[in-house]
Structures are given as structure tokens and as C-alpha cells.
Amino acid sequence: MKPHIPCMALAVSLVAALLAGCGERSQVVKYEQGKYAGKADARPWEGGVFKGDKGAWEQAERNRVRSQNEYKRTE
Numbered sequence: 001m002k003p004h005i006p007c008m009a010l011a012v013s014l015v016a017a018l019l020a021g022c023g024e025r026s027q028v029v030k031y032e033q034g035k036y037a038g039k040a041d042a043r044p045w046e047g048g049v050f051k052g053d054k055g056a057w058e059q060a061e062r063n064r065v066r067s068q069n070e071y072k073r074t075e
Contacts, residue, residue: 031037044050045057066072 029037043054045054046052050057050060
């Protein structure tokens with residue numbers, strides 16, 4: 001009788017694990033009309049490096065694009 005106890009324990013734990021995967025929860029978001037529940041968006045130049053200087057951000061973008069152009073990099 002004792003050799004069947006480990007097999008029975010394994011079978012019970014396997015059935016419990018399979019049944020645990022069957023419990024699906026609802027994934028619908030509660031939406032209130034006119035309320036945005038997400039994070040507020042900020043402009044890219046308002047962050048840490050540029051501190052609100054849009055011109056510096058645009059210049060950094062131009063330099064980044066130029067450095068990705070193989071023809072400009074070889075000159």
C-alpha cells in the first residue's frame with residue numbers, strides 16, 4: 001500500500017496544477033467617460049538632458065540622424 005502514496009500525491013498535485021490554470025479573470029478595463037487613467041505625456045525636450053530647450057533637442061536629433069547616414073559619416 002505504501003508505494004501507491006507517492007503516485008497518488010503526484011496525481012493529486014498534477015490535477016490541482018491543471019485546475020489552477022482554468023481560472024481566468026476578466027481583463028476588461030473600467031473606463032470612465034472623459035477620464036484618462038494613464039500617465040500624462042511630456043514633450044521629449046522637457047526631460048532631464050534638455051531641460052525644456054526645444055532648439056537643443058532639435059539639434060541633437062539632427063546630429064543623431066547625420067551620424068546614422070553612411071554617406072555623411074565617410075566624408
